[in-house]
Amino acid sequence: MGWWAVAMATAVSLVVGPQLVVAEEAGSVLQDILKIMRENGQITEEQKTELLRRAQQEVDRAKIEREQMEKERMGALQAGIDKGRPFLQSADGDVRIELGGRLQVDYAAVESNTRRLTGPSLVDEFYARRGRLELSGTFYRWIDFRVECEMSSIAHNTISTPTSGTSEVCLNDAYLDFRFSPELALRVGQFVLPFGYEETYSNKYTDQIERSIVDELEPEYSVGVSLHGSLLSGIVGYEVGVANAGDGGIGSARNVAPINNGKDAFGKIILAPFKTTGNYWLKGLQLEGETMWGDEGPGTSPQGRTMARGNARFTWFGAQTTNGDRTRYGGDLQWAVGPAALRFEYLEVLNQRRRMGPGGRSLDDVDAAGWFISGAWILTGENKVLNGPVEPRHPFSPFAANSGWGAWEVTLRYAELTFDSKNPLTFLGGAGSVAVGPATTDGAEAITAGVNWYLNRWVRYMINWNNYWYDNPYATPLSCRRQTACSAAQLHRRQDPTSWELLTRMAIWF
Template identity: 35%
Template sequence: MRGLLRKIFAVATTLTIALTVGSFSETAIAAENKDDKAVLDEVLNILKDKGHITEEKYQELKERAKKEGAGKILAGFDGATPYIKSADGQHKIELHGRINFDVRSYEGDARALDSKRSNEDPNRSDLLTRLLVRRARMGVDATFFKYLGLKFEGEFSESGSASNADSRFQLTDGYGELRYWPQFQVRGGQFKVPFSFEELTSSRFIDFVERSVVNNLVPARDVGAMMHGSLFDGSLEYSAGIFNGAGQNNPETNDSKEYAGRLLVRPFKSINIPLLQKFHVAGHMTYGDQDKGESLRGRTDARFEFFPRVATQGDRVRYGFEAVHAVGPFGLYGEYVKTREERDGLGAGGTSLDDVEGRAWYVAATWLVTGEEKIHGKAPKVKNNFDPRTGGLGALELVARFAQLDFISDDPLPSPGENGIDALTVGFNWYLSPNVRLMFNYANNWYDNKKMTPVKGDETSWEIMSRLAFWF
């Protein structure tokens, strides 16, 4: 199956590039035809309004113009995104890509936990300063016959450890969607589960180098089907879906499925109060029987694992809430997420142990110092792109976030037991243009269990993360 998906993605990407390059020689002609069509429409409207042609003749000429334009291809750029589309607007293919080059470093004596989940072993692996390609993705977004959407995106960056890197292609998104009505749309394939503002925001537009520790409890991509829609001019959005529950590119291991739902409300969207137009609240939940498996884990911003997975068996329930707002150059948002994972029959003599519970929340604030408008989920419209020749400085954004995550249980967890973290992250985003930015984050972590920290004998640690990000 993975080989088939790889072939489909490669063919789609190659075809898109070939068509785009092949169309460039005709782009000027096609664009000119498009302009001619717009002028023709205007002339016909004037002639009809002045009574020089009848309504019947007007419609006849419009239909002839439409037929003459059918089959022609337009090509160009929408911002930095290359595309090709039919002249009648029925079909469109866009090529997207992104690359994140990261540098991350840890406190001098920081090491990973040992095989016993503790920091007792003096021969634990060092947490090394790393230069890595965090993401390298290419994808195709397509619309056919106006209402059929398709998306294929692949990840080409290395995964795994530095000594055992894997650069094979991995499918991120691969789905089809029917979009006849904004109020009711249907999607099927592999895509993000409708849960969490942070997770649903593309990595192109998240405000920090990495999502918060709360994201450890949140589902990401999975294979499934979902219906979703937008009502009352965008004041209400809903999503409901059924998924394998196994995660991205993972095979299903049981007959049970995971159910997910999300409801988002913009209470002030249709009310003329400019200061509250961008405010929204949302709630989401997932439920599924995971059979025999492993729990969620806890990792810091820079991916130190402070709570390794433990054995679970039975149901897993997740629910969360979010509040998000932006005014002028300022952004403010936060989330709360709670999870419960059963441990049925895993105690002595087959008895059941108390659930593994995860509790997490964060609050984040941002400020575009250079005055651009903050729009969550989008890059700012940079007033002056960085250009040392003209004095353009780009856009500068300051960011701060405080987050907390705890893993607890009323029955004992494998030694050394429970752990939790408080994490403060501060930094900046420097947008050189709407499609290029430099990011810098400093994170300070405080741990609850001193036996599960990166530096033995120290309940705190720091991490530094930076990123150069490009996308189109």
């Protein structure tokens, strides 16, 4: 029976060998071998037929097993943590979902005996500035999504009154990105509108605790659609689109219907001319220009406020009643070189006041304009990234044998915000208020000095000192000395129209 063993061994090796030869190839080679054996009289015709039948069964079985293994491989989930973020991913990489979050706990200390113009005292307090969870991912390598939920009641710039201590859960980002190519993507949903850079850059990576007083001119979230992309290997970027119009200077339409059914058209261009050159001094230079326009109908203008939140925030210029078009334009420069970064931004917002004057005539626009310049230097030498984390070379980990002191950074920022019109403004805002001091212009300047301690890539402690100079000496935190709202006649003129506040933050994110 040696011939039978030889024939079976040959058949099996051809069928279930390392390469798992397909049925057609195995059958062809095996038939040739069995034909030779039959011609040499080593096997009968019946034996040849039986060997071919059994060989085909082995081929079919191997194919089934291989297909099953492929299905199991394709259906398997991979899980892990990538740069601090938990993720789930299909084995083929077609589906990936990531979980992220952040928590920011702040403390604000204000100058003693300071009050709002409406009477209540400004107070020192702790507050949860932000508490967010986010879910993001990619389907089939070209469809991205992002959903973010905010659980802090004072997280957004829209809050202008003292908080009641109750919490809210609301939707921030909720959009889909269809990435047809690096040059073209379609975004649909609720997202931060691309005007200015302070709002479009994550608060996880800002140099100061709060964005500047000029941030009053930047919109937040809105529901809309945009086209965006990157050209020439990232040298040029753009975004154009249309979204629901929001009320107020910041124009937020987050989770609300558009004001008066209005829409904002927007466009932004980003230039990084030396990004691909590798030039140490210039590769981190970036320029941006943007504009927005919409017919808002009845609405309100931007307002002027200090940077603290909660019961420590002071409004020094009230929002003006407006009617008509709202036009925004601005530009900024950002420049990162090694451990240092320099930032400059100028923004302007024009709100029309159609038919709001005596006899139905139109009043001059409310013109809000602001600019700031900011610098940051990482003393421990780590590289500064314009919109990304600082990664300490020696993270602070007191329970590790090789713990370092993390990364240390100092920052300084100067900002100005002014409001102007050829017709009178009511700086207190609201019904019945009248102008005190400058009737057609108001403004403030602010300087922020800060220190940031990056314990590791995901944890940062910050401390900022903010000092303000008010153009209107009747509109300072020390101008109202009553427990209730002050009328214009009850406001005191300050010889030194300034105030200060101290902010600290402990932040963690993943």
